[in-house]
Amino acid sequence: GAVVSQHPSRVICKSGTSVKIECRSLDFQATTMFWYRQFPKQSLMLMATSNEGSKATYEQGVEKDKFLINHASLTLSTLTVTSAHPEDSSFYICSVGMDLAKNIQYFGAGTRLSVL
Amino acid sequence: KQEVTQIPAALSVPEGENLVLNCSFTDSAIYNLQWFRQDPGKGLTSLLLIQSSQREQTSGRLNASLDKSSGRSTLYIAASQPGDSATYLCAVRPTGNQFYFGTGTSLTVIP
Numbered sequence: 001g002a003v004v005s006q007h008p009s010r011v012i013c014k015s016g017t018s019v020k021i022e023c024r025s026l027d028f029q030a031t032t033m034f035w036y037r038q039f040p041k042q043s044l045m046l047m048a049t050s051n052e053g054s055k056a057t058y059e060q061g062v063e064k065d066k067f068l069i070n071h072a073s074l075t076l077s078t079l080t081v082t083s084a085h086p087e088d089s090s091f092y093i094c095s096v097g098m099d100l101a102k103n104i105q106y107f108g109a110g111t112r113l114s115v116l
Numbered sequence: 117k118q119e120v121t122q123i124p125a126a127l128s129v130p131e132g133e134n135l136v137l138n139c140s141f142t143d144s145a146i147y148n149l150q151w152f153r154q155d156p157g158k159g160l161t162s163l164l165l166i167q168s169s170q171r172e173q174t175s176g177r178l179n180a181s182l183d184k185s186s187g188r189s190t191l192y193i194a195a196s197q198p199g200d201s202a203t204y205l206c207a208v209r210p211t212g213n214q215f216y217f218g219t220g221t222s223l224t225v226i227p
Contacts, residue, residue: 004159006159036217041219043218043219043220044205044215044217046214046215059214093159093160095159095160104162105162105215106159107159107160107161109158109159
């Protein structure tokens with residue numbers, strides 16, 4: 001099956017800096033990738049749907065100018081947290097939609113972001 | 117808005133015991149429900165997928181049931197093993213591609 005590689009697994013940064021997280025589909029050309037985040041003791045929440053070659057679709061309450069998503073190729077989507085603040089500290093995880101009709105998605109290992 | 121709740125939040129059992137994890141959701145209009153396993157430092161692994169028209173699915177020692185009308189699902193694990201220790205998440209999919217996840221049950225199986 002598809003293998004999803006997410007990098008980095010953990011990042012610590014200073015407030016005000018930008019952080020880029022990569023999500024790669026190693027075995028499958030993915031036209032659609034998904035970005036989720038999970039705050040401590042809360043559920044995974046969908047942030048945005050990344051579409052290859054077009055603009056991402058953001059969920060309500062997610063700032064598109066703060067969380068920049070680029071899906072320039074069929075195997076790579078990036079999430080950039082711009083001007084990160086401590087409240088952005090969270091667990092970010094991506095998934096690749098292989099067969100959306102069958103609800104088959106493969107998830108990356110996630111990125112733990114800590115903003116000091 | 118769909119809300120998914122999992123009980124208990126944490127569970128510790130001795131090896132060999134059978135156990136049940138519970139998931140409830142507020143909106144019964146779902147396309148399907150899925151149980152995942154999450155290990156520390158790793159991604160989510162899909163365990164069982166139940167379509168809205170189905171009542172249960174089985175895979176090895178795992179059995180998941182779905183009662184859509186009451187908004188409940190259970191994951192039954194038979195003869196638990198230390199390797200089953202992980203966080204178990206249930207997720208419902210109303211329509212489209214969005215999953216609504218529960219907060220998970222952290223399971224520890226004691227050798």
